[in-house]
Amino acid sequence: MSTHSIAILAGDGIGPEIMDQAIKILRLVESRNNVAFDLKPAPFGASAYFETGKSFPDETMAICDQADAILKGTIGLNHEESKKIPVDEQPERGALLPMRRRYDTYANFRPVYLPRSLAHFSPLKPEVIGEGIDLVIIRELVGGLYFGKKESGINEAGRRYVHEMLEYDEDQIRRVLEVAFELASKRKKVLHNVHKSNVLKSSVLWNDVVEEVRQDHPDIEVKHVLVDAAATYLCLDPASFDVMVMENMFGDILSDQGGGILGSLGLMPSACVGPEKSYYEPSHGSAPDIAGQGIANPYSMIGSVAMMLEMSFGMDQEARNLWQAMQSVFAAGFTTPDLARRGDSEKKISTAEFGDRVVTELEKIPAD
Structure with a gap:
């Protein structure tokens, strides 16, 4: 035993x-x-x-x-x-x-799952839910803005200020991406990479590492989507997603939105690995x-x-x-x-x- x-x-x-x-x-x-x-x-x-x-x-x-x-x-x-x-x-x-x-x-698994038989829980229309919602959000959990250096005080002009740093290195990014690619290989072999590279340099580095890691996973189709667009598509077409991977704060927000499309965060367990x-x-x-x-x-x-x-x-x-x-x-x-x-x-x-x-x-x- x-x-x-x-x-x-x-x-x-x-x-x-x-x-x-x-x-x-x-x-x-x-x-x-x-x-x-x-x-x-x-x-x-x-x-x-x-x-x-x-x-x-x-x-x-x-x-x-x-x-x-x-x-x-x-x-x-x-x-x-x-x-x-x-x-x-x-x-x-x-x-x-x-x-x-x-x-x-470092790797937070949040399954967003609602079979068709439980569609009444969701605020989405039945035709949007279709045969059901079944996706997993992989969130990097120990880096980014939440764990960066923080400072607050009074500046030289006498105004209160706060300074918070968003920090990632390539190893932090690579290891959570490996988890996401592995999960995608066991499901539909599609991975949505959620980022904001049109504004954030942290997302530029993130996307560079995605391109490196994908070379070891040629069977996985990678789809890039801006975080704000991902929030929209989660409401309009949640079935278009299977495995989603993203940095810490994006994952915090979108996984709570995932609970919203289910109808309650009370339907969302999670694993922090x-x-x-x-x-x-x-x-x-x-x-x-x-x-x-x-x-x-x-x-x-x-x-x-x-x-x-x-x-x-x-x-x-x-x-x-x-x-x-x-x-x-x-x-x-x-x-x-x-x-x-x-x-x-x-x-x-x-x-x-x-x-x-x-x-x-x-x-x-x-x-x-």
Whole structure:
């Protein structure tokens, strides 16, 4: 029997309640496979700051350092509550970015997937969705504007100023491109390279490296698209995309737009992959306005478990089984209030009940 250690970072807002559903799934996966999961809970985010004075406490770092993978919930507070935390300890700056830097999680996978049967979730017209939406955004995650040098102060004219640097080197670009080309080779062999080379020199370098890397992948068709045009086409013709690759800030914005065309970021799990360790998380925020009410859908949290099973533990078939189980719950007409779109025709259930129904559906599917 193989044993995998997982750091469990429930986080803030709805994080703990959707994480509970992820743990239900992991315990079921254990019971039907020759595997054991050693789950190590640890504080992370705003709740960690109020408990320990740090958003990413030393004890949490130690647990994450020893884990085979990290399963992270949602972090953050509403604007007013965030003011109670020093700027540099607010969850995104004090916890999330340092974790990405510590484990060098340079490749962010965000699947944007909506089968035709669930088209009612999307604000797009059925004729735009067609047979369904199925694309993956690969975002470079530890470079660019978010990780560049930052400076703020008062200039000689007495005016407040801020200076932030967008930095990339060719090695940072090349390694995420290799990930994207490899994924494209397993799918439709088409890669959309998203850039802004008509304005940004960082995109000129990015595109130069794309041309170099593509020489090793002659079977992949590369399509170049400006980031603003990509945003438009995602709304007008999402089926025209399969694998998209882009720098950090472009990926942050377009992947959230991907959640918008699905109808909710609650339908978008993600994987943040490093050379030695990866973490998995929902793409959405902590939704403090509905925290504790038991109405948040755990789909993206459970989907992050599916991605972890496949990408960190090599359990490809069980990951597919889990995706099927989640889709079956929706197909049976069940949803949580936060994703309700069809009024009385939908059967609204709680966060915990949704997790229970995924468990029931997974139990119906034979394990390996």
